[in-house]
Amino acid sequence: MRRLLPEPTELDDDALAEAYRVPAGRFARVNFVASLDGAVTVDGRSAGLGSPGDRRVFRLLRALADVVLVGHGTAAGEGYRPVTADSPVGRLRGALGRTPVMPVAVVSRRASLDPRSDLVTRATARTILVTCAAADADRRAALAAAGAEVLVCGDDDVDLPAALHALADRGLEQVVCEGGPQLLHGALTAGVVDELDLSVSPALVGGQARLLGGALPGPARLALHQVLEEDGMLFTRYTVGDATLR
Numbered sequence: 001m002r003r004l005l006p007e008p009t010e011l012d013d014d015a016l017a018e019a020y021r022v023p024a025g026r027f028a029r030v031n032f033v034a035s036l037d038g039a040v041t042v043d044g045r046s047a048g049l050g051s052p053g054d055r056r057v058f059r060l061l062r063a064l065a066d067v068v069l070v071g072h073g074t075a076a077g078e079g080y081r082p083v084t085a086d087s088p089v090g091r092l093r094g095a096l097g098r099t100p101v102m103p104v105a106v107v108s109r110r111a112s113l114d115p116r117s118d119l120v121t122r123a124t125a126r127t128i129l130v131t132c133a134a135a136d137a138d139r140r141a142a143l144a145a146a147g148a149e150v151l152v153c154g155d156d157d158v159d160l161p162a163a164l165h166a167l168a169d170r171g172l173e174q175v176v177c178e179g180g181p182q183l184l185h186g187a188l189t190a191g192v193v194d195e196l197d198l199s200v201s202p203a204l205v206g207g208q209a210r211l212l213g214g215a216l217p218g219p220a221r222l223a224l225h226q227v228l229e230e231d232g233m234l235f236t237r238y239t240v241g242d243a244t245l246r
């Protein structure tokens, strides 16, 4: 992995971890991989766009965060599982001096998370359902009974700023949001995104699955802070709005 911006240099594992560190305190970064034309899936999954370097950055961003935030569409479609101590992320967290396990928080207005899924039943750090009061009460109760922590944030829809407050109150201040496009749209609209970490795959894909699930009320302006490269894949780091980096 080499850095192209700011100063060009080769990056070893330690330097890569430094390159992705964020300031202490509350911070929400979004991690995506997209093709040059903005497609986020090949045959319905993101894996077709990935590379060894992308998987390395994906694991590192998890390792540096307190919690994974993900929309239910992505958690279900990509087969999300809990982060365990003996997983690559768990081991990397240990090497970075962090607790090996971390929770996954699934955003779902309808509380669609399956109470029998591994994500709920096999998690060492309890999986969190982020939902709203309009979600079916029986579904919420079933998820709580199965072991999930249910956060009700908002009445008719999920109030994302309130959800991030609730996570921070539990010590989960540093969030890596892994999408998908609907959740990114909601998070940008709610003004809760500090950073976009976008891996740009050297591919043209076409199709309907784009980075953003719908038009924003107005363009979000981002500032480019870092570009890394490996095997033709660009790893960009943009701040959103007023966020500042060390």
Ligand SMILES: NC(=O)c1ccc[n+]([C@@H]2O[C@H](COP(=O)([O-])OP(=O)(O)OC[C@H]3O[C@@H](n4cnc5c(N)ncnc54)[C@H](OP(=O)(O)O)[C@@H]3O)[C@@H](O)[C@H]2O)c1
Binding pocket: 031, 032, 033, 034, 039, 040, 041, 044, 045, 046, 049, 070, 071, 072, 073, 074, 075, 077, 078, 107, 108, 109, 110, 111, 112, 113, 157, 158, 160, 178, 179, 180, 181, 182, 183, 184, 186, 187, 209, 213
């Ligand atoms: N290339 C990449 O890096 C990448 C990253 C992530 C996902 N993806 C791809 O994107 C596709 C999934 O797209 P998607 O837009 O459906 O994903 P998504 O945002 O993960 O899931 C949408 C669902 O999540 C819940 N949700 C999302 N935002 C919400 C909000 N603000 N408030 C309340 N609930 C919210 C809703 O669940 P309920 O319907 O249960 O209420 C909604 O139906 C998959 O094919 C996945 O592979 C690609």
